[in-house]
Amino acid sequence: MKLELIAQKLGATLENASPDVEITGVATLEEAGPGQLTFLTNSKYAALARTTQAAAVIVSPDAAAEGRPVLRHANPYLAFARALELFYTPPQYEPGIHATAVIDPTAKIGEGAHIGPYVVIDADVEIGRDAVLLAHVVIYRGAKIGDRFFAHANSVVREFCELGDDVRLQNGVVIGADGFGFARDGGQGWHKIVQSGITRLANRVEVQANSCVDRASLGVTEVGEDTKIDNLTQIGHGSTVGKHTMLCSQVGLAGSTKVGDNVILAGQVGVAGHLTIGDGAVATAQTGIPGDVPAGATVSGYPAIDNRQWLRAVAVFHKLPEMARTLRKLAKGEEKE
Numbered sequence: 001m002k003l004e005l006i007a008q009k010l011g012a013t014l015e016n017a018s019p020d021v022e023i024t025g026v027a028t029l030e031e032a033g034p035g036q037l038t039f040l041t042n043s044k045y046a047a048l049a050r051t052t053q054a055a056a057v058i059v060s061p062d063a064a065a066e067g068r069p070v071l072r073h074a075n076p077y078l079a080f081a082r083a084l085e086l087f088y089t090p091p092q093y094e095p096g097i098h099a100t101a102v103i104d105p106t107a108k109i110g111e112g113a114h115i116g117p118y119v120v121i122d123a124d125v126e127i128g129r130d131a132v133l134l135a136h137v138v139i140y141r142g143a144k145i146g147d148r149f150f151a152h153a154n155s156v157v158r159e160f161c162e163l164g165d166d167v168r169l170q171n172g173v174v175i176g177a178d179g180f181g182f183a184r185d186g187g188q189g190w191h192k193i194v195q196s197g198i199t200r201l202a203n204r205v206e207v208q209a210n211s212c213v214d215r216a217s218l219g220v221t222e223v224g225e226d227t228k229i230d231n232l233t234q235i236g237h238g239s240t241v242g243k244h245t246m247l248c249s250q251v252g253l254a255g256s257t258k259v260g261d262n263v264i265l266a267g268q269v270g271v272a273g274h275l276t277i278g279d280g281a282v283a284t285a286q287t288g289i290p291g292d293v294p295a296g297a298t299v300s301g302y303p304a305i306d307n308r309q310w311l312r313a314v315a316v317f318h319k320l321p322e323m324a325r326t327l328r329k330l331a332k333g334e335e336k337e
Contacts, residue, residue, distance in 0.1 A: 029054070179217050
């Protein structure tokens with residue numbers, strides 16, 4: 001594909017390059033060779049951008065080109081993502097039902113569905129048009145699912161859950177498993193609390209491998225439109241997650257947590273139950289959140305504090321041994337006096 005055509009498709013501006021250069025693929029800065037496209041979004045990799053063998057680099061409007069062929073775009077990472085789509089075609093699944101699939105007669109499945117080997121679809125399920133269910137997917141009874149549902153192998157949607165359009169489940173995802181609800185039985189044991197609610201995922205939600213969104217004990221566990229949930233993430237029963245939010249790998253939300261819109265919880269963030277995280281908040285990796293987080297705040301550490309304060313505290317932490325030695329010396333000096 002000609003570089004000029006790629007620039008047009010990406011909405012990028014071509015600079016220092018021939019429009020007729022043939023591009024054959026996309027690669028990283030380190031691995032790109034002649035005829036390939038790459039990108040730069042982090043200034044710490046600027047040196048690699050100067051030495052890369054790529055035919056052109058996608059950069060921001062203010063990045064230094066230094067005479068190298070570049071494609072300027074307001075959002076280089078998004079442009080790179082779209083460039084990948086120009087060169088990679090994922091597997092396509094033709095409509096049809098595999099002979100080993102088990103589908104209850106009362107289930108309703110829209111046109112264009114691909115139902116793979118050993119899929120099980122229980123009674124009163126409704127699935128919209130153009131669904132793809134790969135091997136060993138299980139849809140429990142009464143689930144309601146919108147158009148263009150894509151379920152990778154071994155994912156599960158439990159009874160009566162509701163999924164919108166364009167929902168994507170990666171391998172091993174469980175939507176609507178029982179919430180972790182138990183009450184002391186008066187002795188040494190626990191009495192299981194019936195989890196009578198459901199889980200609801202809005203349009204364009206993606207849940208990645210081996211993550212769980214538990215059903216509510218009462219009411220709904222809800223995930224808002226366009227929210228993305230990474231691998232090994234746990235959303236506790238009765239929680240609410242807003243729109244356009246990102247929960248990274250190993251995030252854990254205890255029950256009845258309320259997470260707003262456009263929130264980012266980085267890897268291994270843990271959130272106590274029955275609290276609220278405001279719109280636009282960010283928690284950096286391994287933050288422990290025991291209380292409410294205001295909208296727009298960036299927090300770090302445990303217990304979570306303002307990120308700038310945490311950075312100052314971490315800087316001091318490395319000096320504590322030296323400070324302790326100084327204090328001991330001062331104390332000894334006072335004892336001698």
